[in-house]
Amino acid sequence: MSMSYEMSRSQIRRLDCWRLPFSLLLLAFWEAGSGQVHYSVLEEAKHGTFVGRIAQDLGLELAELVPRRFRVASKERGDLLEVNLQNGILFVNSRIDREELCGRSLECSLHLEVIVDRPLQVFHVEVEVRDINDNPPVFSLGEQKLLIWESKQPESHFPLEGASDADIGENALLIYRLSQNDYFSLDSPTNSKQTKRVSLTLIKSLDREKTPELHLLLTAADAGKPELTGTSQLSIQVLDVNDNDPEFDQSEYKVKLTENAAKETFVLKLNATDRDEGINGEITYSLRAIKPTGTPAFTLDEHNGEVKVNGTLDYEETKFYEVEVQATDKGNPPMAGHCTVLVEILDANDNAPEVTVTSLSLPVPEDAPLGTVIALISVSDRDSGANGQVTCSLSPHAPFKLVSTFKNYYSLVLDGALDRESVERYAVVVTARDGGAPALSATASVRVEVADVNDNAPAFAQAEHTVFVRENNAPGCHIFTVSARDADAGENARVSYSLVERRVGERALSSYVSVHAESGRVHALQPLDREELELLTVQVSARDGGAPPLGSNVTLQVFVLDENDNAPALLAAGGGLGGGGGPGALSPSSLVARGLGAGQVVAKVRAVDADSGYNAWLSYELAPEAGAARSPFRVGLYTGEVSTARALDEADAARQRLLVLVRDHGEPALTATATLLLSLVDGGQAPKASSRAAAEGAAGARAALVDVNVYLIVAICAVSSLLVLTLLLYAALRCSAPPSQGACAAGKPVLVCSSAVGSWSYSQQRRQRVCSGEGPPKADLMAFSPCLPQSGEESFNPSSDVSY
Template identity: 40%
Template sequence: MGITLFLRRNIYCCLFLLIWNTIEAQIRYSIPEELRGGSVVGNIAKDLGLDLSEVVDRKLRIASGSGKRYFSVSVEKGELIVNEKIDRESLCGQSAPCLLPLEAVVENPLQLHRVEIEIQDINDNAPNFNSNERTLNIPESINPGAKFLLDSADDPDVGTNSLQSYSLDRNKYFVLNVKTQDGIKIPELVLDKPLDREKQGVHKLILTAVDGGSPVRSGSCEITVVVLDINDNAPQFEKSFYEVTIDENAQIGSNIVKVSAVDLDEGPNGEVEYFFTDKTSDALRAVFDINSKTGVISVKGLLDHEQANLHKFDVLAKDKGIPQMEGHCSIKIKINDVNDNDPDIVITSLSSPVPENSPSNTVIALISTKDADSGENGKVNLTLATPSPFRLNPSLSNHYSLVTNGPLDREKYPEYEIKLNAIDSGSPPRSSQKSVKIMVSDVNDNPPVFSQKSYTVYTKENSVHGSILCSVSAHDPDLDQNAKISYSVLDSKVQDVSISSYIYINSDNGSIYAMHSFDYEKMKVFQIQVQAKDHGSPSLSSNATVHVFILDQNDNAPAVIYPSAVMGSASHQRMPRSAKAGHLVTKVTAVDADSGHNAWISYRLAEAADASLFSVNLHTGEVRTKRSVSEQDDSSQRLLIEIKDNGEPVQSTTVTVDVLIEDGFHEPVSDYRKKSAEVSKKSGKITLYLIISLASVSLLCLMTFFILLVKCARGSRGSSSCCIRRSESGYKNPNRNLQIQLNTDGPIKYVEVLGGDMMSQSQSFGSYLSPMSEFSDFTLVKPSSTTDFTDTLNVLDASLPDSTWKFESQQVSTLLFCKLHLPLPAGLHKEIHSLPFAVALMSTIHRLRQTGKEKRAPKQPG
C-alpha cells in the first residue's frame, strides 16, 4: 500500500499551491477494496507533520460524511487503520475513480485537513447474466443475417476488471455479434445459415462473458433456439434508441415517451404489444410503467435525482403470430434535479465550555453544510440567525469556523444558544436551522463585594472574652474556587498595639470575635480593616471598614479630688465661730472616669456630729452652715460625705472632713502678702528648675518658655490668656468650651469651672486655695477622661486671679498658647502631659502673675 500525496499537475498548479498554504493540505491514499479490518493505510500523523505526542494531545480523529466509520487513527503509531471491509461496488458502483472523502480533525488549535481514499478495484466479481437460460423462437423461414438480441451480462467491477468480451460455442447456424452502445457491450445472435426445422428443431448454444481481470473471471448463459414455422416478420421500432429528460418532481401518471414498432405481417402476426425486457430490475419497474398497447412509458413511482439521475432499460415489441416475433429498442431517461432537499448543517467539532476571557477570533467550532441537490440547488450559505458575540469565518468549500467576536461575560450570560441558518441558492430557496449550545466557563474576574462598605458595631466594655462583635459578609459572582471567600484582618495598630491582639476573625464566615474585654476609659473607638479574598488564580480581594464603638458601663466609682486626704485619713478645715448661716466651709469635688449618666455625681451628708449645723449641696458638693454657729457647738466637727454616681448599679465613695471651729479666726491681708512673698521666692526656684528641665529637652523649647513666662509676667491685666489647641489642625469644637472663674467666699478662694459638652450634662468643678496651705497649692479637677491632661492644664491656669478665661478642650496632642499665641515646641508634648510638670508650670505662672500684680497694686489683696 503506497501513500500518494495528491498534487495537481495541470495549468492551475500555482493557484493550487497558494490555496494549499493558506487553507489546509489534502492527502490522498490508494488502497484496494476488500482489505480486512486492521490493515494499515498509511501514517497520517507523519503526513500531517504531527508528532506522536500530538496525536493524543491534539485529539487527531477521522470524520466521515458518509455516516460509516471505515477508518480510524491508531493513537500509538498515528497510522490510518481500516475498520471494516470496503466493497467498492456498493460504495461507488460503476463510478471510477472511487474516492472516499474524509476529514482529519485536530484541536488546540482546531484544524481541518482533507483526506481522500481512492478505493482501487480488484477483480472480485465475475460477469453474471440476469438469467442462466434464454429461449429464442426463430421461424425457419427467417433469412440468414437476422439478428436476435441476447441478454447482456453485468460485471460490477470497473476498468480492466469489468466485462471485456463475449464468446459463443461453435455451431453451424449461428455466429455472435457484439455491439457497443453507450459503452455497454451488447451480444447479438446472428443467423449464419438458413434453418430447417425438419432437420433440427432445437439448437443449444452457450454464451460466455469474460472480464479482463487477473485471474480472468467468466459467466455463461444457455441459449435454446426453437425453430418455428411461419410468421416470418418481426416488429421493427421506429428508432432503436430513445433519449428523454424529465424533472424529478414529475407527477405520478405523467407520460414520458412513446415508443412505436411496426410489423409488416397482417392479422395477429402484425399486432404488436410492448413490454419491458426480462432483465429490467424490479426497482425500475416500480418507477416506470409501459402501456402494452400504446407503447407509452409513464411515471409510476416517485423519482429522486439524488438516488438515481439516469435510467437505462430496453423495451420489447412482440407480435401475436405463431411463432411470436419480437423487436427491441433502448430507452435512456435523464432525471433533472429540482430543489427538493433542505440543506444539512453538520457540527464537525465543538469546544465547549469556552473560557469567558477568550480573546477575539478564538475558534469554537468547525461546521460544514451539505445539500443533496446539485448545481445551484446544492450551493449553501450559512449565517447566524441570532445576534451573539460569535461570527462565522468561511474556510473550505461549505466549511466554516465559528469564532468569538467580542468579550464574554459568564456572570451575565453563562451559556449561549447559537442558531445557525443554512439557505441554498435554489429557486425557490430551501433552508434549515440548527441550534448549538455553547457554555461559558468561569474565570476569576470579579472581586468579592461586601454587603456594606462600612460596618458600625457597638459593644459594651468589660464584655466576655470571645464574644462575637459582628459578622461581615461578601459575595463573589464567580463560581467554585473563584467564588470561595476567605476573610482576614489587615494588620494595623490601635494605641501602638497590633489589631490582632484585640480581635479575631473567622476566615470562613467573617464572624469577628473580641480577644479580650475592652475598657471604655482607655479606648472608646477603633477601626478594623477587613479583607475578603477569593480562592481564584490570581486571587482578587476587596476591603471594608468596621467601626467598633465601646459603650460605657458604670465600672468606676467617683474619685475625690478635693479635699485631698494625702496627709491623713481626713481633711481638716477651719472656720470662725462667728460664721453665719450659709457660710461656705469647704467644697468637695469628685470626678468619675465613666461618661454620660454614669458620670453624673451627687453629694450627700451621710454622717455628722451635728446634722443641724451643716448641709451639702446635692450637685456642687459645697459644705455650708445651715445656721449660725453658737457657743454651745463643739469646736471640732466631723463630717462624712457620701459621693454617688448615676450609673446602674450605683457606685459610691465617701470622704471625711474635720472642721475646726475657732474663735476670732480671720486671714490678715499682711499675712497673706508675706506668704505670697514667700511663695514668690519658692516659685522663683521652681521657675529655675523648670527652665533647666526644658533646656535638656530642646534649646528651642527653652527659648519659647522664656518668652512665654516674660509675656505672662508683663501682661497680667486680665488680657492674657492661655489656650490649648490641637497642633495638627485648627479644628474647634464649640460644645467643649469651659467657663472658668475665680471666686472667694470668706477665707476660701476657689476657681469654679462651668460648662462642658452642650449635648450632655453640665459640669461644675473648682480649684481651691486653702488658707491652711502654705504653698497655696492647686486642687486639679477633671470631669471626663483621666488621661486628657489638657483640661487639667486649663483648670490650673484658671486659678490665676483674672476675671474670666475660656478654654478649648481637644486631643492629648496639643500646643500651649498665651495671648500672643506663641507655639510650644512639639518636643514638650510628653512633658506637658505629665501632671507634676503641669502643676509646677501653672504654679510658676501663678506666682509670676501674683508678683507682677503686687508690684503694680501693693495694697490690693490677691
C-alpha cells in the first residue's frame, strides 16, 4: 500500500510562519543552558575516583538525567571520564596519563560537552589534569665517554649530557650528584629553567701512569615526592699527551626564533678555531644533544657550522631549546670543544612592546647611596590606543625600583643596601606590557654588577694554633703555614702577612722566626734548643690591600720537642758533676770486707741527664769487659747501687776494678762510664775503714733522706701542674681543629714503658724558662710506674735511694 501526502500552498505558508519563532526559541534555550564547570583530577588516578558532582553543579535534578538523555561528549579521549546517571557523579573511567595527553605543556585539561534534551541544553566542563611525579629522570646516554688529557689544569670544565624528565614543575626540577672521587666535582644547574649545562670540574691534576681511567656514576634526581632518580655511567679515559682543543668564539650562544619558522630557516653560524695546523686544525661540527629530547628540531652543517630549523617550532609546546654542539678536530687522538646554543622561541604576536636599555652606570659600588641611578630604560609600542599604552614592572625581587621620568621613559634606581659578599650581581628583568586584550608584553634583562669596597678584614679559621717543632732543627726550616681569607675581591682581598714583633727574653722574636709575606709560611731562622726554650709564642698579622687596609692576628704556640742531645753526666760524691761524665771517670777506691754476704751495697753511682722524658731515663750496667761475667759484684739497673752478687771469699782478687756504663733511653742512646776501685780486705784489717764507711754511710743516708723529701715535694707539685696543663691542652685541642705540623714537626709519640724492675727514676734538669714572655720557670719531671720484676733482676726496694 502506498500513501501520498499533498500540501496546499496555504499550509506551506502557515508552516513558514511558525518556523522562525520556533528557531529563536530553541536558540534561547541553548544559550540559557550553556555554562562552564571546572574540576581537577590527579593523573594516574584509579578507576572510580571521584571528580565532581556534575549534575548538582549544573543545576540538574537526578530524576531527570535519564528521561532527558543526559550524555557526555568529548573530543579528547571521551572514555577517560564517565558519569553515574544514578547519583550524577563524574568519575575516572580509565587511566589518565598527563604526559600522553599534553606532553610538557604547563596547562593540561580535558574539555567535556554535557548535552541534555527536552529542552536542548549544552554545558561546557573543563577537567584539569594535575601532574604527579610518575616519571624518573632519563639520560639519553646510558654511558658517557670522555677523553681527558692528563695535563689538563685544575678548574677545567667538561660538559656532560644531562637528563630530562617528562613531568613538569617541581617534579621536573633536576638535581645532579656525582659518585665520590678525588679528581672531579660536579657543576650543575641551579636556576629553575635549568639552562646551564651539567659539567665536570677537575679539582686535582690527573696522572695517566697512576690512574689511566676512571668510572664514575652521574645521578639525576627530581624534586618530586617521592624522589625519582636516573643514572648515567661516566667512563673517563686519561690520555698521555695533549695538544690544543677547538675553541668556540663563545661558550654559550643565545638565539631567539619566532614560532612556526619555516624549515631550513637559518638560526646562526657557529665558529670554532683550533690553534693547531694542518689536519689537526681541521674542524667538523656535530650535535651532541637537543633538550628537551624528542624529534631533532635543528640541523647542523658539519663543515661550516650553520644551524638551521629542521621542523615546525611550536611556542605552546616548547618555549626553550638547549642545543649542545661539539667541534672535533681531525688529529689522532681527536680533540673536542663544546658550546651550548640556547634557543628561545618567541610567540607570534602582532606588535609587542619594545624595551630598550639606553644607558648603564656599571658596576655599582656596594656602598652606593639609595636613589643612585643605575640604568635608563625606554619602552615603545608601534600599536595605538590602548594597545600602545605600555606599563613597566621589575622582577624578580631585588634592591632596585623603576621610577617614571617621562612618558615611556624610566630610571632603574637603587632602592636598598647592596652587599657584594652576599650577591655579586643581579639579573633583573624589565617587563613592558601593553593594554590590549589579550595583552602583549616584552622584557629586557639588566645585569647589575656590584663593585667591591674594602669592608671585610682578613679572617683566620681559628685564633690560635698549636705547633710542635723538634729541637736542633735546620735553619730556615718550615714549621707552619698561616692562612687568612678575605671576603672582598681584587686588591681588597689580597692578603699579606707579617710578624708582630716583641721581645723574647733578651732577643727579638724576629731572630727566631720569619713569615713569608705572600704565602704565610713560618720558618725557624735558627736551631731551637729545648733546654733553653720550651715554648715560643708567635703572633702573625694579616693585612689586606685595601685603602685603608684592614687586618687581624693569629697566635702560634710553638712547643719545642726534646731530642736526645745530652749524654748522662756523673755526679761526684758531694752532689756536683764529677769527671765531666766522660768515659773512664774514676771514683775513689773503697775497702770491702771479705766476709760480706750476697746483696750487700758497697757503693753507688749517681748520674743525671739534661734532656727530659724518655731521653733522660737512665739505666746502669757493668761494662762487658773481660771477667765481668765472673765479677762478685753487680749494679742495680735503675738505682746505680753496687752490691755483692755472692759472698766474698779468699779466691777473689784483692783489687777489683769495676767499669759502670750509664745509658739513657734516647734514640740513639748516649752513654757515660764510671770506674770504681774496690779493695778486698780481711774483716779484722778494716775496722777503721768499716767505721769510717759506716759513718759516711749514715751521713749519706741522712743527706739522701733530706734530698728525697725535697725532691718528692717538688715532684708532687710538678706532677700536679703537669696534670692541670695536660687537661687544659686536651680541652683546647678538642675545641679546635687538629694542629697542622710543618716539615720540622715531631714524629709519632713514643710510649714510655715503666722500669722492668719496678723502680722509680727521675731526671732532675736545670730549671728551664718557658719563653712565652710570662710566668715563672718550670722544671721537667718524669716518673715511671712500677712493673712486675723479671727473673734475674733485682726487685723493687721502697727504701732504696731515688737517683736524680
